[in-house]
Amino acid sequence: MKRFLLLIAFVLTFAGTRAAQIIRVEPASWWTGMVNTQLQLMVYGKGIGASKVSFTYPGVTLKEAAHTNNPNYLFVYLNIAKDTKPGTLKLQFNQGNQTLTHNYPLLARTNKEGAAGFSQADVMYLITPDRFANANAANDALEGVQVNREDPNARHGGDLAGIEKRINYIKDLGFTTVWLNPVQENRMPGGSYHGYAITDFYNIDPRFGTNTEFKNLTANMHRNGLKVVMDMIFNHCGSSHWWMNDLPSKDWINNNSGTYVQTNHAKYTLMDPHAAGIDKDILINGWFVKEMPDLNQRNRHLATYLIQNSIWWIEYSRIDGIRQDTYPYPDYDFMARWCREVQAEYPQFNIVGESWYGRSSASSWWQQGSALNKQGKTGLKTVMDFPLTFITSGAFDYIKEDRTGEGSPLYSIYEELAQDFMFADQSNILTFLDNHDLDRFARADDPDLRRYKQALAFLLTTRGIPQIYYGTEILMDGKKAKSDGYVRTDFPGGWAGDKTDDFTPAGRTAKQNEAWSYMQKLLTWRKNNPAIAQGKLVHYVPDGTGVYVYARTSGTKTVLVLLNGTNTERDVPMERFKQVTGTRTRGTDVITGKQLNISQNIKVPAKGQYILELN
Template identity: 30%
Template sequence: MKNKLHYFIFLLLIAYCSSLTANAQTPTVEKIDPPNWWANMTVNPVRVLIRGKNLSGANVLSPMNSGLKTYNFRHSENGHYLFFDVEIVPNTKAGKYNFKVETRNGFVNAPFEISQKMPRQNRFQGYTPDDVIYFLMPDRFADGDQSNNDPPKSKGLYDRSKGRHYHGGDLQGVIDKLPYLKSLGVTAIWTTPVYDNNDQLDTKEVYEGVPATTGYHGYGAIDMYAVDEHLGTFAKLRELIDKAHALGLKVIQDQVANHTGPYHVWANDPPTPTWWNGTVENHVSNNWQKWTAMNPRATYQTQKRNIDGWFIDILPDFNQDDPEVEKYLIQNSIWWLEMNGFDAIRMDTLPHVPRTFWQKWGGAIKREYPNVNILGELYDGDPALISYFQTGRRGHDGIDTQIDTLYDFALFYSIRNAFAQGKNIREVSQMFAKDWLYPNPSVLTTFLGVHDMPRFMNEEGATVEGLKMAQTLIMTSRGTPLLYYGDELAMRGGSDPDNRRDFPGGFPSDTRNAFTNSGRTAEEKDVWNHLALLGKLRRELEPLRNGKSIDLLDEEQQMAYARVKENQAVLTIFNNDTNAANVQFDVSMIKQFSGNATLNDRLEKVKDVKIENGKIKFSMPARTAGIFTIK
């Protein structure tokens, strides 16, 4: 009897262990990228990536009569990833579906949705020199919803006393301040990325005296298909874009195709063996030698660290030459646009990604959204390098990147030198003289600063007068002007993160509110009113946006140019000297100025100026700019 009991227990144990083994081998689904797609898109089939367990050898069956076809399966060796194509028959009905992920050990359902496409009206518009862009970091702009300051998913990352922690700004805060942006004269908004970032203190990106940081800036994604919980939800993002569009404001999305954050699950468990350039344990760090991207003499060896290198030695670097990576990144960009109705893309770290990828990626964006334009970040002061990445011609490598516009960093440096540091303004003229390098200089994005450098007012020798002259230049010269939040207040700030201070009045405990006139200091009112007037003049005077540029005066500290459009002409004159200067030059080659006329300074800084026989001669006050039209 005792032996029979032991035998029975033995059989039960075998059955139990067999059950555990079978359950352990049953496929599981943890994540699906993308979670949805649309019928009648230019990307069809869409490549789907499932992350889970026990996916080796899995087949994916689509629902009967759904209009969806699945094929071209690829499995990771460890069974954690499954790629497959989903072909969507034209006019497939929108709705929720379940794919059956099946192995010999069982199956699991994987939800997938066919969504309704966004209405095209007032979406996917692109931006042009008719626009003025306002760049903000949501976390540092305004806290509109205190309930997400320290969310359960990622507690302990909120602390306004620490520059590299979350401060509470969010998408609701941006929504609340849309009327403020409208009043300033802004027509487009660019925010830093809204991707979900790490849920814990970052002990990999550390600085002296700062043993841990957070992903408040948005550039360290752990999920490229999710909104960070500190900022809000997808519904809130859509609300922001819809309400911005209702006010006539465009919205530009910040995207990153070069890297993820160090805490992404892929970092130590990539979907393919070549997903990254290297591994966490074995990779090269980026050496920032951007010029190698345009060097016709370069070899892969000399370009490797610039293209394959990991930023600050910790950010996993995508290998865009892997076809699965290429498809994933292209689809991800299109998904964000179609889900939310963004008008343009700002793409991060342009020269650190192969140009072959940009050509394919940009072409895919243009096929689906012909009007959406792409702003590329190339942080370098060499106009030859910047122009090499602008669409409109092929480089010596035979590639047209499809990148519409770039930041005019070359002009940025000359502006800082002249108007902040008081060096010769002629350097600005010399930089404009290199416009011939660009396929289309008229669409470059001009600016005085962004989040990656000390602010204008932090430069040695910077003054409010110099700031206002610099603002006058970008608001009257070719290109699309971009304002960094706080520029309208002459905000100070040194290196990161000091250049990312909280906007005064955007947070519950703030003692004053600079979003209102009464909450601004005298200096802030002066600069804000000046910038608002510049925006008004730019809207009213067509030549300032789309006119031909004609240089009329290039002295060491004086400069003048006209913008001419059909029968209108606008003249902008600068005296960057600390003393008044006698200004004299010929304007007779401009039809509107060829005879005798009186010019009125629309900034009201200079008295009326006479044109006599096509010539101008007057005394220009020190550190002053004027915008002149015929009275």
Template identity: 40%
Template structure:
């Protein structure tokens, strides 16, 4: 979710004002796809008057809408070989347009591609604020907003080339996957840098680069045994999207008529007592005035979104989706969208942004949830974001402890793990591009160590936010721009270059070195990726838990006290009974477990590999 400048707009119908060449979407398809029946959208002045024909392709249906500028053609591509296939558009027996439609060859093993999972650590990037690898594309003629780095909420020039230039930095840190906020074109006049108000979902924003650059990003990641996760938006497009400017039909988006604001009450999606009007305003309401809400009940809208998502997986060789505002869309439509992608790629992964503050409400959205089954609902969504852990972290390490405050908040979050059908496949995080920076909330380095140790050793798939590993801060209260600052060293004129050890300050180096050690250890720790958790109720603000997988055991100790503590190890004998010693991986020091006591320094985490 995100915030934008609000503009006044009532949308009913906008027609083409001038002729243009035909647009065909999807621009190509692939031979050998499970989804062999595709629906081409052909757009152009008065194109609905034409009759499509092909001697090479099986045209199974032709549809038109109330807008004569659209023609929909359904094709069967099963058993067709890669190549160009001719489609003609005819009027009164005369050929008016010729379309060479290409079926490409799929990459070997494309259907069985493996998505991100609990062995990964995801690095979240806002590309406009990470690094400017190609200053020549900072501003382009046909996109309205130009680069202005002096404007905190403007475009700053970061791009795909900047990400590619620093992949080795991200790999050195220990991250294994990148989630970039959206990169498709956003032609809003202001605040376009976040790119959630997309104006063309088949086109990378030229200020970030080209479609080919995005595909090259995936290639460079795969060379490094890393993964690319695309941020996909199913709920809405931007007001400047070319189809919003000339709607295929009135019902393509939700209208009240025109603009109607969402109430943000996602609980109406599963609330058995919800009123119809509240449910409609959550599901059909616009996120903000500049983001018209797509109608996933509309068969052609849903099919368009399915085909577009699959197109990007094939085209860019993606490893996963993070889906924005997942629980705002029509849930039956979203189920069909998700299932279609997972049917095409059974080992793929999709994580939905379900920003809810109750574990049962989050778990409801994960595939095969017994909670959803009560209502006859199965989302088919493999993964959800653990917002309740985020909420707990943002309180637990700074408040005065009591029966229900302090580290007990963290413990209680994991008590409800039984609600999730696949607990290892949920995304855990302490911050992202919509929240307060963790280093702003907890400005002390020792707190950072505690929080990141927790994130790196619990069940699920950890996600870290760019720059936190060097101590970057940002106050959500000052606006979104403050939590989305430029990474130091990403621009040619930056004095500080934090991408290299010699360019970092001593403080930045302290954060980075700790993060690098922790994240790279996790990369190899299968016990963390797959292990069972046994945890103990926090006492005196010390939380102890174990991760166990076969003979491998890891003991994690989080001491949130301002003083050193002596931990009585007898309390943990049910897990420690067969272990005499261990290795603490952060300090690289041996630990004797025979004495019955364990000294833990103030505000200190310990990760002990038991021997």
């Protein structure tokens, strides 16, 4: 659908002087046969709020025409019966002797591919679109915002066409799912390359492409066996959002009195039984930054607007999942309602909420079914495991002297996973070594790939849904101390004229190719592996050897993993692991193909690992 189709196309007939006008109707289209038969239309235009709405269409009835304190808005609530036929709904807005007619498309809902959700059988590839690849230079510089690749905080020109051009690269690496940082419009001064300051919830950013291009990209991903996860933000919008010049109502934005109130980021107040009300209020109603006005989801019109926006994108583009930014910051009851309504329309769909906490107790509190949360059902299927990420950033480091037992660097991982009893669903936890908000896991000063390989071995074999940040496969490094832009650098070869092309083996160094091939082998092996996709995790306390051993088991399939956290080769007695090895005597290392006798001691190389499929 081209951008002009999302703008208002209406037929205007009038007698006398025109007093009202229609500038926008959102959403610009809808579907018949939805589970939720109610549809809200936000109608915007000069004086439109004084109009009376009328229409005649079989199966469609007017439930409410709601007014706000702003006469330029009218919220029209329709009921669309399940057996309503697709067609054009001719809405009439009558005001005195004037009639405005808006032709509203009611489309047929089809059972297309997509909206499939994601699970621990998948591995996500996280892309920052502005920094991945540029295949359409014509959309780089728009409205005075220039591309400057020398500035880490400016627009660099990456786009949807660049991602589409690299689908085979992502597929060949072995990923099953692509998570895109926000692609909705960000027409902010300076560019807002990261996408988290949305200025139009219903349009793709023109510097990335068009709605049609996004829809086609998703379809192409599906044809290549890839799923698509869309980043969304309900907590705030960008200060240049079109409605900021004429807010739909006084309470559309939190703390909108002219005195700036910044959030305190005190996310623990939501679950803290001793929390002071003012602390919780500042968390929810304060702004992230002055450029990101905080949305008030307690406003019923805004709440419905945001929920419908998600459903519109799912139905229009057939994305498979959503990653919701800053999940604890919006209104709690609203977020629970959003999860319920999306799940009702798309039962297989999955939503992961950014629950940025340093403790598993807090992360697990947000997951649907948590016994710790007495506040009410969250509806959130998947949470992000930041506590594990913070541990793994150092757990695989080189140590000066060998430590075993509780002193082992891998003991902290064991201890963290031992607290999984707090999670209601241990399979729906997003695990990662880094992402667009953290220092990159790979380090320029690492002498070899042992830290890298061991961390990937763990990430891709432990419980949960793994996510890998673009460029990890070629050892992209960077710290965010100066700014986030230093961990969101351009993928070499994504731009015409780049000195190297790391999308190809010839453009990569020998070390990069070794890392790339290691990841590819693990990802390819992991696909459709029942022990990983559905398997139970059984792990053992790192003992005197300093080796962390665990298994994933499903039916007759068992994968046994041995991670040596020490600087010396370790001789590991195998009798202890009979619960998972059973009567089997041999295992095949999935990386080297080496056959090992698991009925006797196994020597695990220093800072090395074995991933054994038991025969």
